[in-house]
Amino acid sequence: MHLLLSVLELAGTFVFALSGAMAAAQKRLDIFGLAVLAFATGTVGGITRDLLIGATPPLAIADVRYGLMTMLAALVVFFGYRWVDRISRPVAIFDAAGLSLFAVGGSIRALEFGISPVMAAVMGMITGIGGGIMRDVLIDRLPMILAPTELYATAALLGSGVAVTGVTLEWPFVPTVIGAAVLCFFVRYMAMRRGWHLPVPRVPDD
Secondary structure (H helix, E strand, O other), X not given: OHHHHHHHHHHHHHHHXXXXXXXXXXXXXXHHHHHHHHHHHHHHHHHHHHHHHOOOOOHHHHOHHHHHHHHHHHHHHHHHHHHHHXXXXXXXXXXXXXXXXXXXXXXXXXXXOOOOHHHHHHHHHHHHHHHHHHHHHHOOOOOHHHOOOOOOHHXXXXXXXXXXXXXXXXXXXXXXXXXXXXXXXXXXXXXXXXXXXXXXXXXXOO
């Protein structure tokens, strides 16, 4: 369980950091800017979660592997931007992957610290959305979580909710984790590709 959790968190850190570095490159930032945005995008969600559940120092600070993952992502983008950019909508795809990995891994880590299942699911959501919010704020873009046409936090909450439910009810651990991550990614991806979104109020034009 602990090994899989570490893999989820490190993989989530890397792919989220890739999305941050890609966003920085598209804004024509230098290599330092890429590194800063990669680190912020890859670690802020997990740091926020750890501070809220009392897990100090946060993993992203205490374990050098997390910082190395973000620096590796920045270097991959700096030297291989054209290769990475060949993937369709790279920032969005990496963001969806990071969202699913972090939402599931974050919720399970919260459970390990004795957090109630409901709040553990919320902590998973926070883990998933924190880095993306920080990335968008730093590049002066409306955070995806606030965009009316984006299923972002909802996808994270669905994934973390399934993970928490499965662990609490003692479902087979690995299939539960994989299924929860796939569900989160699928909902987020379909929101991007098919325009899935939550209802919005009908406000008359002035």
